[in-house]
Amino acid sequence: MSAVPYRVENGVAVLTIDNPPVNAASRAVRVGIVDGIKQAGADASVKAIVLIGGGRTFIAGADIREFGQQLQPPHFPDVIDALEASTKPVVAALHGTALGGGFEFALSCHYRVAIASAKVGLPEVNLGLLPGAGGTQRLPRIVGAAKALDMILGGKPIGADEALKLGLIEQIVAGKTQPELEAGAIAFARERAAVAGPHPRARDRVDKIQGTDPALFDEVRAKNAKKWAGRLAEFKIVECVQAAVEKKTFDEGSAVERDNFVILRASAQSKALRYAFFAEREAAKIPGLPDDVKPREIKSAAVIGAGTMGGGIAMCFANAGVAVQMLDASQAAIDAGIARVRGNYATSVARGSTPQDRADKALGLISTTTRYEDIAQADIVVEAVFEDMKVKHDVFGALDRVMKPGAILATNTSTLDIDGIASSTKRPEDVIGTHFFSPANVMKLQENVRGAKSSAQTIASVMALAKTLGKVPVLAGNCHGFIGNRILYVYGRECDFMLEEGATPWQVDRALQAFGFPMGVYLMRDLAGLDVGWSVRKGREATRDKSLRYSPVADRICEMGRFGQKTGAGYYKYEGRNATPDPEIEKLIESVSVELGVPRRAVTDEQIVTRVLSAMANEGAKILAEGIAIRASDIDVTYLYGYGFPRHQGGPMFWAEEQGLAKVLETVQRYHAEQGVLWTPAPLLVERAAAGKGWTG
Ligand SMILES: NC(=O)c1ccc[n+]([C@@H]2O[C@H](COP(=O)([O-])OP(=O)(O)OC[C@H]3O[C@@H](n4cnc5c(N)ncnc54)[C@H](O)[C@@H]3O)[C@@H](O)[C@H]2O)c1
Incomplete structure (x- = not known):
């Protein structure tokens, strides 16, 4: 069975990538595309070709498992040559995420269409690499050098709307599903096939790069000098996009890209970044938890202590859409705490990192109280009071008295003994550390700390909570200072x-x-x-x-x-x-x-x-x-x-x-x-x- 089944519909060859779960561009996929293009080229009844992902996405990137190895042919450039050389128009039909090598394939097709929810991007920089299959050469030719630098250096995907505005896709197809996308793409392909060729290729374009300000590249390097200190990939990316603009031909620019890609692929930095990518995924896995353990549902939360950390943690819940109550010992402390939270939101709105409506919505989810009875029904409480065992005992004693059965009782302590804290309750199985880092609404780590009696379900719940909050969880054991x-x-x-x-x-x-x-x-x-x-x-x-x-x-x-x-x-x-x-x-x-x-x-x-x-x-x-780790x-x-x-x-x-x-x-x-x-x-x-x-x- 081919990884890219071929069928013809209404005079259009449809190549459907079938490599679950994310249709990674592994060798079988590369072979399938090259074969499919060849077959379509030889089939007189075929007027156009649609390249589409089966399941929930287009090609979401290269196969990361192949990264450390010697790639087997056909290589990425071979696939690109095949797509680009087709005299019959090739339409990339995008849904889900078209990323990295997958998006580079799409860029070498003659046309691109997408459904509205699709995302496209070149995230290679996050792994210390650059888009090495023509991405640094084709993207500037379509969107201009400055925007291409933004996208490749930022490594973040953009939505279909923005892609349409930038001319990266020709059309947003009506509908939400893969079959609707396919139908729209076939119709689009038939329209284009009716127009005489040759069909447009990004490599032939110069209109968007012609007027590039020659100072752009030095400016970008200078602006980021501090942030990029010691890093390789960012500088190589700038060099490649500069080559796209300054070299006489597309092929000369591509040679610069190829050389730099080879350097980065073999670099210690890329090795470290790929390692970090896998390490993060691995950290979420907890050996020894029973397979059937289900995290408890967390729909509401309370935070004890409206100080630096309590306020930040409350923001984390609110930002994730979870209603949260902040409790402190006095109204004065509450007032100071909520003022600080408001100030934080105002700063991020002023900076442009949070839209006003999102800040308003989050603030609307934060309420305050000085009475423990008011928080009794919360699914989780995170304690962030003074770092003093006596105070922690008082708080956990109070929580034990009021909280509903099954509530998770978490502490943000940085150093104190979790078992000591748990001992002030009659439910140590529900007690666990959730150690956030300052500023809690910004820092990604959530160091969860299991006590001797924390239950499997409590552990699973705070690991899942980290995902809800957009944090990266690590599970630590209980000792002075934990891991960090x-x-x-x-x-x-x-x-x-x-x-x-x-x-x-x-x-x-x-x-x-x-x-x-x-x-x-x-x-x-x-x-x-x-x-x-x-x-x-x-x-x-x-x-x-x-x-x-x-x-x-x-x-x-x-x-x-x-x-x-x-x-x-x-x-x-x-x-x-x-x-x-x-x-x-x-x-x-x-x-x-x-x-x-x-x-x-x-x-x-x-x-x-x-x-x-x-x-x-x-x-x-x-x-x-x-x-401990x-x-x-x-x-x-x-x-x-x-x-x-x-x-x-x-x-x-x-x-x-x-x-x-x-x-x-x-x-x-x-x-x-x-x-x-x-x-x-x-x-x-x-x-x-x-x-x-x-x-x-
Ligand atoms: N500041 C950091 O960088 C950081 C980082 C990680 C963890 N922590 C931990 O988080 C916890 C809080 O630290 P912080 O920096 O936010 O302290 P903070 O002094 O800013 O805030 C503590 C808050 O707790 C309130 N409080 C004190 N006793 C209380 C009680 N009995 N009942 C209700 N509220 C009470 C205080 O009024 C104050 O608002 C500590 O355990 C600390 O070790 C701090």
Whole structure:
């Protein structure tokens, strides 16, 4: 059976791609299209050809499973040549999503029609690639270079309406279903077949690229220089679209595209981005949950605490269309909380990221109360009160008394013991952590934390909730800091030690930013505020293990009344949001080095990155061995979505595997010898390195 069955209807050959679930352009599909075009060409009764997806979509992209492998012919360009060379008009009929290689096939057809719900786009950049089957050459010829850059660099699909306006499709076919699309496409094909050829080919057009402003490409590079620091694909894409405009012929431009595609396909960055794509999918799977477990339906929610996090979490529910009540201890706290939520919506409306009507609708779903009885019927409660076990106990005691049976009782705690919190209820099976990240309405990660008694259904429910809220879930086990903050602690600790050993905050930040973090650790701390951590440290001072190395630099900075951006000074000096290095802090750090007897030496940027990442991977290995993370890739997903880890670097565990675990172990052992017990090599790292393996397999 062909993956592209061929039939003739009313003088039109219909090639129907049949490769469920998304009609990916795998080899069988490529063979089927080439054969179908040949057959139609040879059949005198055929006047035109329609290429259409069976089921729910056109070709949604290349077959991602083939990415790491040597592709078997026919290759994408062979299919494109076949489509383009047809003397009979070829019409691509689009529904569902026509993406990547699939959309490139469509672009090489003579005509495109779609139903109104169809989406088209070139998302390759998200995998560190570029559209390598002529997309960078044909798209600018149809929509102009500036719009083509927008679409290819943005990697986001557009709807049929916009595609029609841009001239990417010729017609929106009436109807909603695949059979209606097919009927419309056949009628359209017959009309075009009646007109004498040759039929239009994107490759022959110059009208849209002729007047391109030659400065466009440098402008785009300059505008994005900061955002694209260290990235490859974006720059290659600009180069290709520039070639489409500036090279004399289509084929010369295509050669530039081909060369760059080959470079990107083999690049470490694309490997990391493809890994991240699969890691995210994998993280949603929880081994050991019974097959028949059904998530509880969540139609209403309540949030306890209308502070920074509570407000953000309420916005998440409202944005997803779930009615949510915010409860706080006093009316004053409620008023402040709702004002902050309103302010957040006003900012995003002003910025153009949320339309006014959507903001109004979301705000309409948020209500407030100070009485627990009012929230009794909510399907889920997320607690986001002060990070204090006593307060959490009071709140969960109250929830236990009022909430309807079967309600999920979730906590947003960053560090506290989930079982301790659950023990203040008589229903620990319904209690679980749902750890959101600040700002909660923006950050994608939802680190769910299971307690010892959380039921399978409770776990499944919060994993499903993340999908409803548009978040990426990871399931963590219960320990101090869970996955994310436990590793963050190690990360910050090593940066602090490097300050005492000779680095400056600005050097550490610069090195981390060059690696790809959007913000270095000290800029980040200054932004978040230094006082919260200080008060936590003061609370723990009496019980801190004094035999372990401890850096007092952060405390000293707070003692100077410097709490970060909000006080105009922290690690840096601030004018508004602009940070500048402060010689006073450098002096302070040097004096701490002298006081502690730590010799100062030159620290290189490379040492900074290697030390931080090796420490993170070593802690990650401990987390993995303890079962706190289900798989190494879950740790990476946590870092990619919750901590701004650069996606093109894959995550700390991926980074370690790419370095080679033996090499990472060597670094860990070297620091262990130099620094002592804080660097004790994780047994799992030792074991995997000795076996010459990665984290899995
Ligand atoms: N701020 C962050 O970046 C962040 C990130 C992740 C998780 N968290 C966690 O989220 C929780 C809340 O943090 P936040 O930054 O939003 O704090 P916050 O101080 O901004 O807000 C806490 C809110 O809880 C209210 N509250 C206190 N006790 C209460 C009670 N008994 N009943 C009802 N309301 C009460 C307060 O009035 C306040 O409005 C903490 O557990 C924190 O560890 C914070």
